[in-house]
Amino acid sequence: MSEVNDIAGLDRLIHEPARLAIMSILYAAEKADFLFLLRETGLTKGNLSTHLSKLEEAGYIEIEKGYVGKLPQTLCRMTDNGRQAFDDYRRQLKDFLNNF
């Protein structure tokens, strides 16, 4: 049963639903700021921060802290590695679904 092995090999970092939501947004948008992600995902600030840090540690996203006037702004952007990992993940999932 090859599909079972495929599932075991799924990128769990992306598979987790909150991170899957974040990756989906960043895949579509060039950049997204923290507040936008907060609103779109419905996560709490703490949870969103934790998930973003994990994605950053994996090299899937880059986080840029700066200011807009005097207001702090946290901008997130998907890296080329992140884009590649997300493409691979979706391909695996599609292959899995095609088995039914």
Place this chain on the structure above:
Amino acid sequence: MSEVNDIAGLDRLIHEPARLAIMSILYAAEKADFLFLLRETGLTKGNLSTHLSKLEEAGYIEIEKGYVGKLPQTLCRMTDNGRQAFDDYRRQLKDFLNNF
């Protein structure tokens, strides 16, 4: 972004890769015994037991303990509710993938 909300609503009980593998096997097979599942999923006995219990608690599978001759046998079977939940899960995933 409707797909993001869809992801948040994914059935996390099925989404977890080990349980996704178990559900895939039981969806295809009428019944599967513990040793077969062990071999197919590559999980440890303890992990497989834990995941099976969670799926049983959710009413997605039924577990029947019996004997073949003098050898104990644990048979697992997907319930109608489990089949429905798995169909729903795959539909959500497919909708999500169609957004890219």
